Amino acid sequence: MARYTGAVCRLCRREGQKLFLKGDRCYSDKCGIAKRAYAPGQHGQGRKKLSEYGLQLREKQKAKRFYGVLEGQFEKYFEMATKRKGITGENLLQILESRLDNVIYRLGFGMSRAEARQLVVHGHFQVNGHKVDIPSYLIKEGDVITLKETSRSLPKIKAILEANDGKVIPKWLDLDANTLQGKVVALAQRDDIDLDIKEHLIVELYSK
Numbered sequence: 120m121a122r123y124t125g126a127v128c129r130l131c132r133r134e135g136q137k138l139f140l141k142g143d144r145c146y147s148d149k150c151g152i153a154k155r156a157y158a159p160g161q162h163g164q165g166r167k168k169l170s171e172y173g174l175q176l177r178e179k180q181k182a183k184r185f186y187g188v189l190e191g192q193f194e195k196y197f198e199m200a201t202k203r204k205g206i207t208g209e210n211l212l213q214i215l216e217s218r219l220d221n222v223i224y225r226l227g228f229g230m231s232r233a234e235a236r237q238l239v240v241h242g243h244f245q246v247n248g249h250k251v252d253i254p255s256y257l258i259k260e261g262d263v264i265t266l267k268e269t270s271r272s273l274p275k276i277k278a279i280l281e282a283n284d285g286k287v288i289p290k291w292l293d294l295d296a297n298t299l300q301g302k303v304v305a306l307a308q309r310d311d312i313d314l315d316i317k318e319h320l321i322v323e324l325y326s327k
Contacts, residue, residue: 175324182316186215187232197325208318209309216307220254226294226301227283243270258303266299
C-alpha cells in the first residue's frame with residue numbers, strides 16, 4: 120500500500136503543531152517544529168488567513184497524519200462513522216483509535232504510531248491468541264493483545280519497553296506489565312482521546 124515516505128517533521132510544520140510522529144525526538148530540542156515553527160516551502164513564513172474550507176481541510180489532514188491514514192481509508196472510516204449511532208465526529212475518532220497500530224502505541228509497545236505499525240506488520244503481536252499483522256485491524260471491546268513470547272527478547276522490543284516503562288495507559292485499555300498483555304476494556308470515548316482535533320470541522324467538510 121502507498122505510504123508517505125518524506126520527512127515527517129515537515130508534516131508537523133505544515134499543521135503548525137507537534138503530531139508526535141517520531142517518538143522521543145518530538146520531546147527533544149531536535150524537534151523540527153521547535154527549530155522552525157513555520158510551514159515548509161519558500162512561502163512557509165508568509166502569513167495567510169485560511170478560508171472556512173481551508174480550516175476544515177487542515178483539520179482532516181491533521182487527523183490523517185496523527186493516525187498515519189491515507190485518503191481512501193480515511194473516507195472509508197468516515198462512512199463507517201456515519202452509519203453508527205451517536206455523533207459522527209466522535210464515532211470517527213473512536214474508529215481511528217480502534218486501529219491495532221494505535222492500540223499497540225497506546226499500550227506502550229511502540230514509541231510512535233509509525234513504529235507500532237511496523238511492529239504489527241512484522242508479526243510481533245497476537246489478538247485473542249491469533250497472529251494479526253494488519254495495522255488497520257479494528258479491535259473490539261474485550262479483545263486481548265499479546266506481545267509474542269519469541270519477540271520479547273529482541274533488543275529493539277526490550278529498548279521500547281524500557282523507555283515506555285511507567286507510561287500512562289488510557290483508561291479504556293488495561294496492561295499487565297508482567298505478561299505484556301493488554302486488554303480492551305471498552306472502546307475509546309471522546310474524553311479519552313488527548314489529540315487536538317476539531318472533529319466537527321471534518322464532518323462539515325464531508326457534508327458539503
